[in-house]
Amino acid sequence: MxxxxxxxxxxxxxxxxxxxxxxxxxxxxxxxxxxxxxxxxxxxxxxxxxxxxxxxxxxxxxxxxxxxxxxxxxxxxxxxxxxxxxxxxxETTVIVVPKDHVVAAAEEVAVEDIADEILLHPLDDTLDWETPPGRPAFERPATTADAIELVAAGIGLLAVPQSLARLHHRKDLTYRTLTGTPQSxxxxxxxxxxxxxxxxxxxxxxxxxxxxxxxxxxxEEQDRKPGTAAKPQQGRRQGAGQKQGGGQKPQGAGGRRKPAGGAAPKSGRSGKPRRRS
Missing domain, CATH: 3.40.190.10 (Periplasmic binding protein-like II)
Incomplete structure (x- = not known):
């Protein structure tokens, strides 16, 4: 080719x-x-x-x-x-403690309950403390993960948002809600x-x-010009007393419907009128 x-x-x-x-x-x-x-x-x-x-x-x-x-x-x-x-x-603030710690027996702990405990304050702490409660540790851990390890070793306790306590969960640790503290x-x-x-x-x-x-x-929303209204959806009621797809047929005088074929409605009386005396 x-x-x-x-x-x-x-x-x-x-x-x-x-x-x-x-x-x-x-x-x-x-x-x-x-x-x-x-x-x-x-x-x-x-x-x-x-x-x-x-x-x-x-x-x-x-x-x-x-x-x-x-x-x-x-x-x-x-x-x-x-x-x-x-x-x-x-986020809820919690206190992370060893499972055998006395705090673990309570469902909720106040700041006053840990006033005598060593509270670890890591450098990446996410709580905006004015003054952290408890007694300060000799040295601040670098990270929350490091602080968790120190809690497991019995060095002190740690206050963190509940999500971080769950993230760093360990079988030998638990946590309880801590009140009276900043929240993340x-x-x-x-x-x-x-x-x-x-x-x-x-x-x-x-x-x-x-x-x-x-x-x-x-x-249809993107193509519509600013300030214009959306078209009404089909199938919605057009007004009170109207059927879908069109209104009712007009009624005759007195509110009665006009019978089919255009005939006038019959009177309630029948036969010739009676002659007056």
């Missing part, structure tokens, strides 16, 4: 050469479980992969400022001059000057908006 008879090589399709969908990078600090929101994201935006980035609490703000994540779950407070934040929920608050945060459409989509998911809400991705 000559070159003139050869079929030309087909050009690649637009889908073959288009760039891949951008990924949405979501950071989260230890103790936060983003699986519920990730599942909803994958259902609503299957073409946009969501990448999870685990980050230590002390590094979360810097990660967002450096644009290494589009948004993140972190603990308040955050610097609101650069980052936006939506508070989500408050989880928030969704992102760079204020980088509020993209994907960020707005994720905010809608976290706030519980449905797919049909104003932040949804329905084509």
């Amino acid at each position: 000559t070159g003139s008879d050869a079929s030309p090589t087909p050009a690649p399709s637009a889908s073959a050469v288009s760039p891949a969908s951008p990924a949405f990078r979501l950071a989260y600090v230890p103790g936060v479980t983003p699986s519920k929101w990730v599942r909803i994201w994958n259902e609503r935006l299957p073409d946009v992969p969501l990448e999870l980035v685990q980050v230590e609490a002390a590094e979360a703000e810097g990660l967002l400022r450096e644009r290494k994540a589009d948004a993140g779950f972190l603990r308040l407070p955050v610097d609101r001059t650069e980052l936006s934040a939506i508070p989500l929920y408050v 608050q989880i928030a969704l945060s992102w760079p204020e000057d980088a509020t993209t459409e994907l960020v707005e989509d994720f905010i809608g998911i976290v706030r519980g908006r449905t797919v049909n809400s104003s932040r949804g991705r329905r084509p």
Whole structure:
């Protein structure tokens, strides 16, 4: 076959050469479980992969400022001059103790109950203490994980958000609710000057908006001009006393229906009128 008879090589399709969908990078600090929101994201935006980035609490703000994540779950407070934040929920504060400690016999513990105990205060502590209760340890542990090891060794006790106590669970330790202490608050945060459409989509998911809400991705919502109202859905009642698909037939005088065929309604009397005397 000559070159003139050869079929030309087909050009690649637009889908073959288009760039891949951008990924949405979501950071989260230890103790936060983003699986519920990730599942909803994958259902609503299957073409946009969501990448999870685990980050230590002390590094979360810097990660967002450096644009290494589009948004993140972190603990308040955050610097609101650069980052936006939506508070989500408050965590319960607990005291982590050995299982054979006297505190383990109670269901709830007050700060006054541990005044004579050594309370470990790690450098990555997430509670905003003015003055930590109890007696200070000789040295502050570097991390919460290190503090957990010291509790297991009988060196002291540790106050943390309940999510961190669950994260660092050990069979020889337990925890009880601790009252009269600061509480950690989880928030969704992102760079204020980088509020993209994907960020707005994720905010809608976290706030519980449905797919049909104003932040949804329905084509008819996107194509509608600003300020125009949506068309009424078919099948809804058009007004009181009307049937679906059309109103009632007009009624005759006195509220009675006009019989079929156009005949006037018959009177209640029949026969000739009686002659008056």
